[in-house]
Amino acid sequence: MTCDDIEGRLIEGDSSAEVNEHLAGCAACRAFADELGVLTAPVSLSAADRAALASLEADTWKAWQQRQARARPSWFGYAAAAACGALVASAGFWTARPVREVVVERVVEAPALVAEAEEPNLGPDEVFFEVTWPDFPEGETP
Amino acid sequence: MPTEAPSDGDLCRAFLAGDRQAFGVLVGRYQLPVFAVVRRFASTPEEAKDLTQRAFLQAFEAAQRTLPKLIATAGEVPFKAWVLRIAVNLGKNQARDGARWPLAPVETIDETASSRPQALEALEKAEAEALTRKAVERLPPRQREVFSLRIDAGLPFAEVAEVLGISEGNAKSHFHYAVKRLRDEVRALSATPGGEGP
Numbered sequence A: 001m002t003c004d005d006i007e008g009r010l011i012e013g014d015s016s017a018e019v020n021e022h023l024a025g026c027a028a029c030r031a032f033a034d035e036l037g038v039l040t041a042p043v044s045l046s047a048a049d050r051a052a053l054a055s056l057e058a059d060t061w062k063a064w065q066q067r068q069a070r071a072r073p074s075w076f077g078y079a080a081a082a083a084c085g086a087l088v089a090s091a092g093f094w095t096a097r098p099v100r101e102v103v104v105e106r107v108v109e110a111p112a113l114v115a116e117a118e119e120p121n122l123g124p125d126e127v128f129f130e131v132t133w134p135d136f137p138e139g140e141t142p
Numbered sequence B: 001m002p003t004e005a006p007s008d009g010d011l012c013r014a015f016l017a018g019d020r021q022a023f024g025v026l027v028g029r030y031q032l033p034v035f036a037v038v039r040r041f042a043s044t045p046e047e048a049k050d051l052t053q054r055a056f057l058q059a060f061e062a063a064q065r066t067l068p069k070l071i072a073t074a075g076e077v078p079f080k081a082w083v084l085r086i087a088v089n090l091g092k093n094q095a096r097d098g099a100r101w102p103l104a105p106v107e108t109i110d111e112t113a114s115s116r117p118q119a120l121e122a123l124e125k126a127e128a129e130a131l132t133r134k135a136v137e138r139l140p141p142r143q144r145e146v147f148s149l150r151i152d153a154g155l156p157f158a159e160v161a162e163v164l165g166i167s168e169g170n171a172k173s174h175f176h177y178a179v180k181r182l183r184d185e186v187r188a189l190s191a192t193p194g195g196e197g198p
């Protein structure tokens, strides 16, 4: 077996007699095995990690119960949810209405607003006319 | 005559039928590998605990969603694969969201540093761990997932493959690439002052 083969087998965690025999006679592979040990060391857990783990099960159970309570509301919960839904729907209706009116107003009153905006230099006896292209019947273009 | 430990499927069915103890057994069975997987990506023990808790809650919800099937069949429930798959995803998100981890758990050094040579050894170990952590952060996502499941969760390649939904050969291949890349990265980081790469 070549050193490359041994490297591959070491990476896969092979500690067979064959691998150990090669390691005993090959300094390069021993060095790789040492390096591999450092590279593949699991994250070490501190005392604080272990403390966090100690309360994990109980806290997870509490969180599970809370989730279940949220997922399956009581009859009071259903009633409250329905009331909230109705409130939100009506609020939505009333807040939506003015928005629609604004859109309509803009369409209807836009020409007046534009005219107002464009007549700052007119005197009180002057009338502002909007100049547009007249419609000519077909074939009568000047 | 020794009684056989209940399977994950039995425990899931019992828990969903209201057995509180079954919940505890399932969490106790997998909390260490799940915590170890997310710990690599979390900056504090509390963050790791939160991620572990979320992984379990999501796995139990997955069990609940497949409840009718679970009750109807006596088939095996891949609870371990579910919870670890979720843990890997949560860890990945944590890494993606730019969370950064501290260089080494200080308690690890304090616990073992009872004499000067031991303190130095612990410091070297902590430095090596910090460098490796940084290098793991730079691995492509799939290689990082395989590495974490193999090293932190301690899974055999067949189970790594099951969790990630890939072939065993593929898992081994990703692990080989990961280790070789880590070696190069750690060597580069060790050669850089302050251990910071580009």
Ligand SMILES: [Zn+2]
Pocket (backbone or CB within 6 Å): A002, A003, A006, A022, A026, A027, A028, A029
């Ligand atoms: Zn060799």
